[in-house]
Amino acid sequence: MNLIKVKNYEEMSRAAADLLLAQVREKPAGVLGLATGSSPMGLYKNMAESGADFSKVTTVNLDEYCGLSADNPQSYRYFMNENLFSRINISMDNTHVPDGMAANPDAEAERYEKLIEKLGGVDLQLLGMGHNGHIGFNEPDEEFVAETHRVYLAGQTIKANSRFFASPGEVPTSAITMGIRTIMQARKIIVIASGNDKTNILKKALYGAITPQVPASVLQLHQNLTVVTDCLE
Ligand code: GLP
Secondary structure (H helix, E strand, C coil), X not given: CEEEECCCHHHHHHHHHHHHHHHHHHCCCCEEEECCCXXXXXXXXXXXXXXXXXXXXXXXXXXXXXXXXXXXXXCHHHHHHHHCHHHXXXXXXXXXXXXXXXXXXXXXXXHHHHHHHHCCCCCEEEECCCCCCCECCECCCCCCCCCCXXXXXXXXXXXXXXXXXXXXXXXXXXXXXXXXXXXXXXCEEEEEECCHHHHHHHHHHHHCCCCCCCHHHHHHXXXXXXXXXXXXX
């Protein structure tokens, strides 16, 4: 594991953006796996302001809420359009997010998994981490789920993510997420984590037992993992 310790959110955002931009320079027609949440917002701002050329880049996002359409400001598709895609020269046709409005979420998950395969896999996957150690929306569970799938969200996740909604009752209860194998197959993985509230879970994920109860702990097995964080001394 390559651990990059930084002082604060701004430094994390700059350092992680540099890594993604280096990847785009190295492989201009590569596939980036992207994440949502508050962790990557600064990073996306830096990427947008870099003036880098994204014209040949393809992106696949980790996850999407079921029941939210692309024009719903709480959807991850909307988040990505606002925070990154509309601010860089990427072709929108090359940006992929699971379809939260799919009538059959299981079929959509299968389509998404195949799409990633067809694209030749993910060159670099960016990950945030939930307070319970979830990655994408792979929640703590009895076992790891390998492929892209529909997941019912943990109470803690609904509560944590309700800060983006008018009330907890409005947070969708299910989502479509890349699975653990989908994520682990990425050739490189970058995890970003910022803030005291992430310290405990980050330590557990990086140095604790590898268990589906802490989904991010599986990342210890990845051969090209970089963690950029202000959580560790
Ligand atoms: C959501 C997303 C995750 C993300 C997590 C952490 O649940 N599905 O991909 O990592 O939030 O969010 P934040 O970065 O806001 O702490």
